[in-house]
Amino acid sequence: MDLNTVEAVLRPATRHDLQPFRPGDAWLAGGTWLLSEPQRHLRRLIDLSSLGWPALEVGPDGLSIGATCPVATLESFEPPASWRAGSLIAACCHALWASFKIWNTATVGGNLCLALPAAPLISLAVALDASCLIWTSDGTERRLPALDLVLGPQRTALAPGDLLRRIDIPAAAFRQRSAFRQMSLTPLGRSAALLIGTRHDSGEFCLTVTASTPRPLRLAFDQVPSAEALRHGIDATIPIAAYFDDVHGAPDWRQHLTRHLAEEIRAELSA
Known part of the structure; x- marks a missing residue:
């Protein structure tokens, strides 16, 4: 999409070249979201690709x-x-x-x-x-x-x-065991629930909950919990009102997915 309110595109080569950030500025990286819809408040784009950061x-x-x-x-x-x-x-x-x-x-x-x-x-x-x-x-x-x-x-x-x-x-963190679960309302849709479990050699078990909640949440246990303890931890951390609600999934369905996928992860990492 053309951003017809943008008056300048800056391409700094170093951090020293970055000009003071002001209202109407935006950092430009890939731009896949920035250029996907109107951004009428923007006046300058600062292109980060010119900084040459290692990938x-x-x-x-x-x-x-x-x-x-x-x-x-x-x-x-x-x-x-x-x-x-x-x-x-x-x-x-x-x-x-x-x-x-x-x-x-x-x-x-x-x-x-x-x-x-x-x-x-x-x-x-x-x-x-x-x-x-x-x-x-x-x-x-x-x-x-x-x-x-x-x-x-x-x-x-x-x-x-x-x-x-x-x-x-x-x-x-990479040396831990891990388990991944993701579910969408449709086969190629946005994630309605995405959960990752990790288990350290010491026995510590962590569950990261995303997509079903407005922001990422993390539950930590000294060891792999029982199914009952895990469900209690989830419900205590994420009451039904705390689940995200949009066209990709209702809160009660996201709650069900979160509980179900979390138990699958618990069972996999308890082996």
Whole structure:
């Protein structure tokens, strides 16, 4: 879609080139959402692709994902054999139902910052204990757990002018066992519920709930709980009024899915 209110497109080469953020500005990464509907309040776009951030960096500490990394690049990444939870990368990428054009343009950072309940790369980041490196508008930087980035549908903890630079996933998170479940109202529809379970060698069990709730939620147990304890934990954390309600699923159905998929995950990881 043509954004006919935009008067300038800035292409900074370094952080030093970033001009002060002002009303009417927007960060441009892949632009798959930004250019999909009218944005009449915009006057300037700041193109992040010109900053040349590395897409993926693997090291002893884990995986660093540049915010401008295309979804297709992340999906094609082959994690080390020792990363048992590495299969979650492809699973979450495939939960983003989109054409190859979107996959090659949409970015990981954009998926997180758009903060839609069904954004599967939010699920990946939260389930694997990712931290977000944020460039702040005052020229400094801060770190924020991925769990705390999304506050609600299209609401994040980013202040005006803040910029998501990188998502860091620790190697220890990849070494956990994991289980993935996703369900949609239609075969190729947006996720109505997406749950990820992880189990550390110490026995700790964590369940990440997304898509069925307005923001990601996480339940942690010292060991794999009983079916009754897990259901009680879910219901205590997510009352029926806390489930997301839109055309992709009613709250009572999403609650049923969440309970059902969580029990499947519990059973798989208790083996």
